Amino acid sequence: MRIQLTKLAHARSGDKGDTANVGLIALREDFYPLLVREVTAERVKQHFRGICKGEVERYELPNLSALNFLLHESLGGGGTLSLMTDAQGKTFSTALLRMEIDVDEDEAQTLGLKS
């Protein structure tokens, strides 16, 4: 089944120059392995096609049940150069939460994700 990340995680994003960072945090510790497996740098790059023009890097923070993504070349030049409404990348967090991932039925059952 397909599950949207809003059901599994919360997030905060910000900027460093033309790079947006998105911290993706599992709502429960037992969701974290699912995020590690499914929310890869490649999938995130694909999700943000047309928005992120550079590489996507991913870092794991198992201590916080969180992943940190760096989306390079995403903010129209960044800082004061950018003409974007969201020049600071603050809404990249919720944009990532739109992503849907595959969870098999048994796993969804175990994690209590089936309604």
Next chain:
Amino acid sequence: MKEKIRIASGQGFWGDLLDAPVRQVEGGPIDYLMLDYLAEVTMSIMQKQRARDPMMGYARDFVPLMKQILPACVERTIRVTANAGGVNVEGCANAVREVARELGLSGKFRIGLVTGDDIMPRIDELLERGIELRNMDTGEPLSSVRERIQSANVYLGAWPMVEALNRGAQIVITGRATDTGLTLAPIIHEFGWRADDWDKLAGGTIAGHIIECGAQASGGNCQYDWRNIPDLANVGFPIAEAYPDGTFFITKHEGTGGRVNVPAVKEQLLYEMGDPHSYITPDCIADFTTVHLEDAGPDRVRVFGIKGRPATDTLKVSISYSAGFKAVGTLVYSWPDAYEKAQAADRTLRARLERLGLHFDQILTEFVGANATHGPLAGEPSPDLAEVQLRVGVRGQDRKAVERFTKEIAPLILTGPPGVTGFAGGRPKVEEIVAYWPALIPKTEIAPRVEVSEA
């Protein structure tokens, strides 16, 4: 040695809630108040202010604030660390001395000044000696924008502030100092940490990172369970309660709004994070993958387990340079077919700019209400949208072209698609773009200066 110290965050940026630092002083026990005033391009604004008036060039909000809180700070020996000095630390300190005189507090406390961050006068000498100050993001050498530089300041760390505190300063005013240093310095000073206590220094640095954005660690901008975060109107700013072993608690004053819990602190930990293994400051390298959090009561989170590594031998330099001009114009289109009308207006506008022969480095069109924040991820907008804001921005080197653009927005109301409004604010303003150039410089090039004197 004290068993613990409480450091209160009073400002997350220059322009944050004006009464937050007052409430931190009056709302309960604290030992230190830290105030971060300097965003990346703030220094260039201050350079311009000082060029017009040699008395200016610092965060002026700091002075009326001191007038409000100085009596309580002196009476309760609350110490203040603030990077309010901007490009005129001495001017800022003089203004505070004047306030002290007015309040009859002259001679009752000591002021510490930290300078040595401003390398603007040394740029040519540094470039000549082969210190290229290459852009950390693009790799370009600084010489490519040499003529357009407006300010150049090194980020100083905690240690010069520690020296000021060791010499009895109650109010420490710096120029460009790291946000984290404003919190770390009091902890080093109180607990006598050494320059190679890397784990502890990393702990104090991460405490600084958590509270440096003000209420963003105590319920503000918090996605987790946001509907149930209580009383943001009365939000309490965060307080770091630090211990000699390098652990700390994040909390806030009793009776304030907002919320401090593990999810809120996690969100702030990840804010503006790069490689979490290596959070580099002048004082240490902090490893965010070693941070452990646990709820320790209502609005109280324990932070422990943090590991650090030796500091690097460079300091970061924040350079600002003039990079052209920009303007942004907006109009609002209403139902029916709001999005389609806004698109038609954009095409009309662009055709007119073309006919006028105006050229820009970039023209960006966004449709607020349809795709301005999530772009194509938002999907195709409904034809039933109640309204859409057309938002067009241009950027270029020619001020005249940008100015001409600002005169093409209002005419769209009478000469473009129907159902349009929202021009009450007048013509868009042309803004000079002051861009940010991050670079590195060897620590050996920089000698911070510390002065401490009676107020």
